[in-house]
Amino acid sequence: MVERLNAEDREAALALLPGWVHDKAVDSIARDFRFKDFSTAFAFMAQVAMLAEKAGHHPDWSNSYNRVRIALSTHDAGGLSEKDIALALEIDRLMP
Numbered sequence: 001m002v003e004r005l006n007a008e009d010r011e012a013a014l015a016l017l018p019g020w021v022h023d024k025a026v027d028s029i030a031r032d033f034r035f036k037d038f039s040t041a042f043a044f045m046a047q048v049a050m051l052a053e054k055a056g057h058h059p060d061w062s063n064s065y066n067r068v069r070i071a072l073s074t075h076d077a078g079g080l081s082e083k084d085i086a087l088a089l090e091i092d093r094l095m096p
């Protein structure tokens with residue numbers, strides 16, 4: 001079972017993830033993405049879905065037209081783990 005990150009490791013990770021915001025209340029990280037249109041947003045979501053399946057780790061997310069909000073936490077750990085950081089880094093790599 002994967003461990004929750006301590007504050008020091010979390011802050012070090014967040015420094016590598018500009019745009020991601022830590023939600024203290026639930027110990028998750030979230031980022032808002034905005035695209036040209038729905039089709040571009042959905043193509044991004046399809047890519048994230050494939051990354052998530054490969055990692056066995058899945059986003060909590062919402063989509064409204066050209067916006068996608070992604071929140072990551074490790075439900076099993078009750079907060080952030082290295083799995084969230086790894087997936088966030090991979091998601092950022094999809095961006096131009």
Ligand SMILES: C[C@H](O)[C@H](O)[C@H]1CNC2=NC(N)=NC(=O)C2=N1
Pocket residue numbers: 056057058059060072073074075076077
């Ligand atoms: C059994 C399976 O590995 C677990 O339920 C996985 C699936 N995807 C998951 N995704 C996220 N974000 N958190 C989890 O704790 C989680 N657990």
